[in-house]
Amino acid sequence: xxxxxxxxxxxxxxxxxxxxxxxxxxxxxxxxxxxxxxxxxxxxxxxxxxxxxxxxxxxxxxxxxxxxxxxxxxxxxxxxxxxxxxxxxxxxxxxxxxxxxxxxxxxxxxxxxxxxxxxxxxxxxxxxxxxxxxxxxxxxxxxxxxxxxxxxxxxxxxxxxxxxxxxxxxxxxxxxxxxxxxxxxxxxxxxxxxxxxxxxxxxxxxxxxxxxxxxxxxxxxxxxxxxxxxxxxxxxxxxxxxxxxxxxxxxxxxxxxxxxxxxxxxxxxxxxxxxxxxxxxxxxxxxxxxxxxxxxxxxxxxxxxxxxxxxxxxxxxxxxxxxxxxxxxxxxxxxxxxxxxx
Numbered sequence: 001x002x003x004x005x006x007x008x009x010x011x012x013x014x015x016x017x018x019x020x021x022x023x024x025x026x027x028x029x030x031x032x033x034x035x036x037x038x039x040x041x042x043x044x045x046x047x048x049x050x051x052x053x054x055x056x057x058x059x060x061x062x063x064x065x066x067x068x069x070x071x072x073x074x075x076x077x078x079x080x081x082x083x084x085x086x087x088x089x090x091x092x093x094x095x096x097x098x099x100x101x102x103x104x105x106x107x108x109x110x111x112x113x114x115x116x117x118x119x120x121x122x123x124x125x126x127x128x129x130x131x132x133x134x135x136x137x138x139x140x141x142x143x144x145x146x147x148x149x150x151x152x153x154x155x156x157x158x159x160x161x162x163x164x165x166x167x168x169x170x171x172x173x174x175x176x177x178x179x180x181x182x183x184x185x186x187x188x189x190x191x192x193x194x195x196x197x198x199x200x201x202x203x204x205x206x207x208x209x210x211x212x213x214x215x216x217x218x219x220x221x222x223x224x225x226x227x228x229x230x231x232x233x234x235x236x237x238x239x240x241x242x243x244x245x246x247x248x249x250x251x252x253x254x255x256x257x258x259x260x261x262x263x264x265x266x267x268x269x270x271x272x273x274x275x276x277x278x279x280x281x282x283x284x285x286x287x288x289x290x291x292x293x294x295x296x297x298x299x300x301x302x303x304x305x306x307x308x309x310x311x312x313x314x315x316x317x318x319x320x321x322x323x324x325x326x327x328x329x330x331x332x333x334x335x336x337x338x339x340x341x342x
Contacts, residue, residue, distance in 0.1 A: 003329050004304040007203075008173070008260060008285060008322035013243070014205035020246035021207070021239065029238040033058055038241030044248040045199065045211055049191035055214040057223060058240035062172045063092045064232050065198045065210045070135060071099040072226035073166050073196070073219055078134035081121045083108035085143045087170060102131045110280050111142030112152070115159035122163045136160050139170040140190070140197075141177040144279075145264075145286030148177075150184045157193040166216065169197035175204040175257030176284040181265075183283070191215050201240070205247055205256040205323050209240035256323035260285035263321035263330050270334030279309075279316045287319045298340045303333060 004010050012018070029035035042056035059065050066088050070080060080096060082089055084105040088096050096103055104125070106117040118136055125133050138156065141147050148156075160167040169190060174197070177183055178190075190197055195216035201209040214220050227233040234240070247253040261284055268282035271289045279288040288308065291299070296307060296315040309316040321330070 002302060002304050005319040005321065005325075005333075006304050006306055008176075008320050009203050011322060011324040013207040014247075014252065014256060014323065016252060017206055017243050017246045020242050024238075024242055031235045031237065032233050033237030033241065035238040035241055037238045037245055041211070041241045041244035041248060044245065045213060048187045048248065049213065050188040051191045051215060053217075054191060055220045055223065057212040057214070057227060058234075058237055058244065059198075059210050059212055059227070059232050060208055060234060060240070061202060062087065062170065062198070062200060062210055063095055064230065065212055066092065066137075066170060067095045067099060068226055068230045068232050069168055069196055069198070069212060070096055070101065070137070071230070072223060073168070074101055074134055075132075076100050077128075077132055079104050079125070079131035080135050080137050081106065081113070081118055081133050081165070082137040083111055083113050083117075083142070085111045086137055087139060087143060087172070088137055090143070103137075104131070104133055110146045111139070111144030112146055112148060113138055113156060114152070115155050118156070118159050118163065118165070122165070133163075133165065135166040135168055137168050137170065139172065140185075141173045141180070141284045141286070144288065145282070145284045146280055147180050147183045147283050148185070149182070150189060153185060153189070153193050160195075166195045166219070167193070169194045171198045172200035172210070173203055173284060173286075174199050175253055176261055179254055179257040179261055180283050181261075182281070195219060199244075201243060201247060201253075203322075204253060204260070206240075206243045209243050211240075211244055257285075259323045260321045260325065263325040263327070264319075266327070266330045267319060267321065267333060270330075270337065274334070274337050276337075285321045287321075288316055289319065290314055290316050295337075295340055299337065302336055 079102040199211040
């Protein structure tokens with residue numbers, strides 16, 4: 001069976017997470033996220049972000065998180081500003097539009113927004129004959145594996161506040177971003193600079209689950225009603241709380257993100273040494289190497305990964321490492337790439 005570099009959720013869950021779930025399998029708990037495990041996990045998150053007043057809500061997946069957060073924060077006539085590569089634009093089957101909200105897209109650079117992008121959209125929508133931009137959506141890391149630095153996120157945050165816009169950060173791969181050597185942000189910085197964000201567990205060792213963190217008091221009231229209406233209020237919400245407690249209480253969450261980043265960094269070094277470039281900077285656990293078509297085809301015989309773009313004879317691949325990517329596999333890929341090149 002070929003090893004898959006298609007994503008960072010092909011493995012079921014880290015053994016410590018599964019063990020934690022198994023250990024409470026016969027324990028009774030209150031439903032709908034009102035259990036002790038979820039309360040403990042929420043407490044760990046509040047400590048991690050240095051915000052004792054943040055509201056924490058556990059939810060099953062990223063698309064559900066994006067849909068619930070965005071639809072709860074906006075009036076029907078209000079819209080989202082997002083990079084055209086953003087997950088809400090490309091990979092969610094129009095979930096935000098189906099909720100009645102237009103997404104105003106901008107090109108961005110390497111998958112990231114800048115204040116000028118936001119200002120341009122805000123200025124162009126200036127009366128009641130158009131939608132009213134109200135929320136800015138960004139991802140950390142971006143869909144291209146790049147990360148926002150503190151100065152970049154601070155500038156975006158200031159721009160949003162100046163224009164009365166909510167700033168929402170999709171943190172499906174927040175662990176990989178924060179633990180990137182290229183990133184100078186902390187979890188506390190994220191909390192202070194955004195109105196709402198989520199911490200992704202699904203792509204960093206959890207069986208499933210994300211933790212929505214609401215920092216803006218104006219967005220906190222009635223959020224559980226929105227969760228229920230969107231089908232996101234799980235009766236067995238404790239199943240997510242147990243996982244986040246296991247990931248956070250002894251530093252496992254950051255450790256797993258570092259493993260994924262290290263595997264990707266090793267691959268990036270081998271790809272560069274073999275004479276091939278990368279479409280975007282190698283900053284987290286996602287790489288976008290550019291191979292001749294014949295090389296990509298040979299690699300597909302040995303490994304599973306996605307081809308993202310074809311330009312003439314050149315193919316941009318997407319290679320994703322996970323917390324469980326073996327060092328030996330990374331070494332094999334580099335050796336195989338070298339043999340193909342010869």
